[in-house]
Amino acid sequence: ERTTTITPCSIRFSFPTPTRSRIKLSYGTAGFRADASILQSTVFRIGILAALRSLKTGGAVIGLMITASHNKVSDNGVKVADPAGEMLTQDWEPFADSVANAPDPESLIQLIADFAKKEDIPLNGSKGATVLLGRDTRPSGESLVEAAKQGICSVIGAVGIDIGVVTTPQLHWIVRARNKDSKPSASELDYFDQVSTSFRCLIDLIPNKSQHGIGKLIVDCANGVGGEKLQVLKQKLNWSDVEIRNSGEQGVLNEQVGADYVQKDKVAPQGFGPPDVGVRCASLDGDADRLVYFTIIPNGNNRINLVDGxxxxxxxxxxxxxxxxxxxxxxxxxxxxxxxxxxxxxxxxxxxxxxxxxxxxxxxxxxxxxxxxxxxxxxxxxxxxxxxxxxxxxxxxxxxxxxxxxxxxxxxxxxxxxxxxxxxxxxxxxxxxxxxxxxxxxxxxxxxxxxxxxxxxELYHDLPSRQLKVKVADRTAVVTTNAETIVEKPPGIQEAITALTVKYPQGRCFVRPSGTEDVVRVYAEARTQEAADELATSVAKLVDQFLGFHVGM
Ligand code: G16
The missing domain is CATH 3.40.120 (Alpha-D-Glucose-1,6-Bisphosphate; Chain A, domain 3)
Known part of the structure; x- marks a missing residue:
């Protein structure tokens, strides 16, 4: 551990950049995500950033969530919530990237000092800063929260408040409530109170309620944090028609369970089967920020009718x-x-x-x-x-x-x-x-x-579609435009995708680099499932030809 001091900011460093991994971290679609074992230094640094953000916003409460949401259990991640509970302003993402990738404490200190000067952030301890910390149920979460706390506390006048295991949306909600709704001590309990009260209000306003029973609901909670939180709501609402499954007592987070698995693979999650045919089912993801519904197709070999976002x-x-x-x-x-x-x-x-x-x-x-x-x-x-x-x-x-x-x-x-x-x-x-x-x-x-x-x-019938992932040497080589529908780089690939797509009636296809996993994603849609599958597979091959691990490419 080493201590480095600059004026007017005093920061003690205990987490050097993991040089051995040589991974270039990027704030991505929803914060930094990677194998949890390499994230200590990143989270420590983002703790500093969150404290600076609080200072910048006049001492507003900022959120810091430790989660990798739908990713596998060995991954983790960190993201920041702004005062309105929304995602960190995009203006700060380049700073987040530089902070996470600074090669040594001296460059990090310099980066922070330069940024604070540019943004006019008081670093002399004259102002207080508050960061609320939450985490999902990943085993690596606790130690990463500690790293974040150390980062926060290394900024003079900043405090980190750990609110424990929460869903990502709960953390965002609490941050918003504390800042915007003038509830400085808002907690998870207030969240449960507000959602259950407003739900009851909607139910009470249903005309001819007695005719409207819609039967049982089974919820797959991805073996994540959603299980225990839904349990609270179930009790609060006295909701006997809901059955909670995959709440994490057994089974692995997001492994063959959860909204991402169900939506991408269009199959029932583990723990569901033929006895559930005819029942309304739903799936949450690992940190309960995604929701899809489905029903199981009778004799369908685990296939489902997906009711997606x-x-x-x-x-x-x-x-x-x-x-x-x-x-x-x-x-x-x-x-x-x-x-x-x-x-x-x-x-x-x-x-x-x-x-x-x-x-x-x-x-x-x-x-x-x-x-x-x-x-x-x-x-x-x-x-x-x-x-x-x-x-x-x-x-x-x-x-x-x-x-x-x-x-x-x-x-x-x-x-x-x-x-x-x-x-x-x-x-x-x-x-x-x-x-x-x-x-x-x-x-x-x-x-x-x-x-x-x-x-x-039955509101409408989905066009058959297929999503695939392709592992490539460098996913950042794919650059898209027009809301990700056109690939600009590498040159030539878009023409090749278009040439394949026009062969299929109602065909539509695009590729984009994922911001949460180290893959390029392929999406294809066409008039029949076979055509959508074929188009997705041919385009995945194309991506592999252009960007795969081929010597000399
Ligand atoms: C995150 C983002 C979503 C995005 C998803 C997949 O979800 O919050 O907006 O759709 O990643 O992103 P990508 O295709 O770039 O990997 P989550 O549920 O993982 O936080």
Whole structure:
């Protein structure tokens, strides 16, 4: 351990960069992720960054989450939540990359000093900084939280508060509540109270409730943190119709379980089988920020009917549109703008459906940070990735209008519609996509409509699709544009992809480097499953030819 001091910042270093790994770390789609064994120094440094971010934002509470979400259990990661509970501002990502990759303590100190000067961050201890630390259930989490704490405490005046094992969305929610909702001591308990109260409100507002029983729900919790948290909600809500599986007592985190596995492989997770045919099932991922639904196909050899993020988005959009149409008419001077945000992974059939609903659909690159930002441009911005990551954002202007409608509307029908939208805004996480609050909203809407999961799935028929991963020598060699639908580099590959794609009716295909795993992802869609599989496989071969581990390439 060595101590290095510069003015005006005093920082004690105990975690040198792991030179042996020679890995270039990048903040990526959702923070730094890698094998947990090489992350101590990165997490320590991001602890420093989080403390600086708190100083920069006038002492606001900043979040630091230790998780690698859907990745395998031996991986871990770190990401930072800004004061509104949203992802770290993208302006700071280059600094995060430099901090994580600084080769020695001296360069790190210099980087921090230069950045603090440029950003006008007071490092003389005159201001306090607070960082809330959370982690998922990975075994490496505890020691990484310690590394983060040391990083935070090495900035004078900064404190790290460890809130233990939480879902990623809970941490984001608590950060937001402490800063934006003026609840300086907001905790997990407040989260549970708010989501359960608003869920109950939605249920109480269902007309003719008794006719709307929709039966049992089984939730696969990916052997992660979602299991114990859903258990709390189940008890709070006295919800006997939900069965929790893969909550982590046995089984490995994310291994043949969880939303990523179910959505990508389109098979039932471990622990599910023929007795579950006909039952509504859902899957969360390892840190409970993704949600998909499914039903098991009878005699289908574990295959499922997937109800993915696009369909969750469509259900939410439909419900919100219905409530708005009750509440507003052409005489209203204020017409709330509703927008929908998707990525290139959105099934073509979902986009067509959303357009038919008359909604404005926008595309961004993969990554909640991009979708979230776009969704803010609307009064009601609904965003979802097909993988089940998404939420609904409400503008302050709209919420003020709704508040007024709730109390001034004479018609009971309109008043109820206003109350429903209000409850949705309280239930659904305003900071980030949240599988638990998303699940409660899906359940409330299905009950409201009196719909089975099959009826919901019939909203539109997905075009067959296939996703594959290709291991390549250097995934950063792939550079994309146009919301990741076109590959710019390496030269020639896009022409080759297009030439293959045009052979297939309704064919669509793109490739992009993953920001969370060391792979290039391939997505293909076509009129039949065989065609989608064939197209994905041929393009995966192409990627391998262009970028694989071939000598001389
Ligand atoms: C993260 C991001 C998501 C993204 C996913 C996959 O999810 O939060 O927005 O869709 O990674 O990203 P990529 O394809 O770049 O690997 P999670 O659930 O792992 O945090």
């Amino acid at each position: 696009d369909k969750i988005l469509s259900l939410f959009a439909l419900f919100i549109k219905d409530q708005l149409s009750i509440l507003t008419d052409y005489t209203n001077e204020y017409q709330p703008r509703v927008g929908v945000v998707q990525t290139a992974y959105a099934n073509g059939a979902s986009t067509k459906y959303l357009n038919q609903l008359g909604l404005h659909v926008i595309f961004t690159p993969t990554g909640v940070k991009y979708l979230h930002e776009k969704a803010h441009e609307f009064d009601i911005g609904i965003y979802f990735e097909a993988n089940g990551h998404g939420t609904i954002l409400f503008s302050n202007r709209f919420l003020r209008w709704l508040e007024d409608k709730k109390s001034t509307e004479k018609s009971l029908e309109k008043q109820n519609a206003a109350m429903r939208l209000w409850a949705v805004s309280k239930l659904i996480n305003q900071a980030v996509g949240d599988a638990l609050s998303g699940l409660l909203l899906v359940e409330a809407i299905l009950q409201h409509m009196g719909w089975s999961v099959e009826k919901w799935n």
